[in-house]
Amino acid sequence: MFILKKFVSSNKNKVLLSLLLIGLILQFIAFETVGTNLPNGYKLENTTQENIKATEKSIKEIKNLIESGDSSEENKNSLAEYEEEVKADKAKLQTLEENNYNEFWRLENLHNEKMLKKLEEAEKKGEEPPLAGGYEHIKSMSKWYHQVLASGQDFTQAPGLNPSGLGAAQYILIGLGGLYGLILLTFICGDTLAMEMPNGLRYYHLMKKNKKVLHFQHLFIPAGFVLLLILSALLVFALIAGLQFGIGSWTFPNFVVGATYDLFQGEELLWRLLYLLLAILFITSLGQLLSQFIRKAYIPSAIIALLLVTFSVIHTHEVMKTIIKWIPLTYLDINTVFQFSNGENSWPTSGDFLFGRDSLGIGALVLLSCTIIFYSTSHFLFTKYIYRKA
Numbered sequence: 001m002f003i004l005k006k007f008v009s010s011n012k013n014k015v016l017l018s019l020l021l022i023g024l025i026l027q028f029i030a031f032e033t034v035g036t037n038l039p040n041g042y043k044l045e046n047t048t049q050e051n052i053k054a055t056e057k058s059i060k061e062i063k064n065l066i067e068s069g070d071s072s073e074e075n076k077n078s079l080a081e082y083e084e085e086v087k088a089d090k091a092k093l094q095t096l097e098e099n100n101y102n103e104f105w106r107l108e109n110l111h112n113e114k115m116l117k118k119l120e121e122a123e124k125k126g127e128e129p130p131l132a133g134g135y136e137h138i139k140s141m142s143k144w145y146h147q148v149l150a151s152g153q154d155f156t157q158a159p160g161l162n163p164s165g166l167g168a169a170q171y172i173l174i175g176l177g178g179l180y181g182l183i184l185l186t187f188i189c190g191d192t193l194a195m196e197m198p199n200g201l202r203y204y205h206l207m208k209k210n211k212k213v214l215h216f217q218h219l220f221i222p223a224g225f226v227l228l229l230i231l232s233a234l235l236v237f238a239l240i241a242g243l244q245f246g247i248g249s250w251t252f253p254n255f256v257v258g259a260t261y262d263l264f265q266g267e268e269l270l271w272r273l274l275y276l277l278l279a280i281l282f283i284t285s286l287g288q289l290l291s292q293f294i295r296k297a298y299i300p301s302a303i304i305a306l307l308l309v310t311f312s313v314i315h316t317h318e319v320m321k322t323i324i325k326w327i328p329l330t331y332l333d334i335n336t337v338f339q340f341s342n343g344e345n346s347w348p349t350s351g352d353f354l355f356g357r358d359s360l361g362i363g364a365l366v367l368l369s370c371t372i373i374f375y376s377t378s379h380f381l382f383t384k385y386i387y388r389k390a
Contacts, residue, residue, distance in 0.1 A: 147253035159255035164248025168241035190287035190301035275334040285374035331363030
């Protein structure tokens with residue numbers, strides 16, 4: 001309790017913990033506004049209206065061709081297809097005006113399945129497929145639709161938006177798991193032992209405190225307190241969002257077009273929570289190790305923060321492509337792990353830059369292994385150090 005009281009009563013930690021809570025509140029506000037609504041200009045109504053205008057223009061052009069004497073079978077078939085498409089888009093527009101997203105995505109999926117059938121038939125015949133290159137996109141959309149349907153959760157405005165209690169928790173963790181969240185956690189937990197070096201430890205010696213226990217407490221008490229604070233805030237925000245939108249489905253799919261690695265919402269949420277715990281332990285244990293060599297308060301945290309910022313600048317350079325999977329700092333930011341294991345275009349060429357589907361598990365093991373190494377080394381140095389008794 002003494003270590004916890006010192007940690008919480010520190011003026012520096014009071015400010016940083018307050019900033020952490022404010023950051024979590026701001027993330028929740030962002031979820032309530034940006035996270036549950038499409039930005040202006042990207043709304044489905046706008047897209048659907050533009051599609052209707054473009055299709056009606058095509059219909060007018062084909063009708064002019066037919067009236068001018070070019071009444072070929074191809075023109076007649078195209079006219080029938082475009083008229084059917086306009087009818088379907090107008091039906092979708094009406095569902096959007098009524099905010100009936102379940103019906104909108106049902107109609108959208110009917111269109112996608114028709115397109116998939118055409119693409120497959122064209123491929124079988126060896127013909128040039130319409131919408132070349134769009135096959136994977138449409139296939140992903142169809143897969144996403146059926147996964148949402150199976151989850152039992154209502155559809156939202158667009159793939160990726162997830163107004164629900166679980167969606168709120170996940171949205172907040174996305175921000176917390178990024179660079180700024182990690183830096184804030186670094187300055188809260190990264191110098192907990194350094195703050196005691198060297199003068200504070202004299203008093204522990206006079207109190208006959210066990211150095212092994214003392215070292216253990218300086219790792220797990222700050223890390224546990226911060227984690228408990230974050231989890232409590234997440235629970236409150238998830239309950240508030242749950243009262244508004246519903247708790248959400250554990251099996252709601254997180255959608256990425258053409259993804260080589262996809263997860264359900266519940267799986268991703270658990271991975272983000274695990275990585276948050278491992279990141280806090282990694283940062284705190286590294287700070288403890290640095291404090292054995294640098295006895296000035298705040299310097300270990302500053303060094304870790306500098307490492308994080310530097311790595312965030314250089315990690316997407318082409319030269320890093322072949323070695324990034326072997327650098328532990330890569331796995332500290334779970335957003336990077338998700339991004340690179342998906343093979344997104346973060347470098348000039350896309351592909352799997354980590355270990356594909358195994359990246360999350362391997363990354364967790366890397367962080368845990370580093371934490372054990374950092375803690376064991378600093379534990380040995382700390383317990384063998386002979387402090388002044390005076």
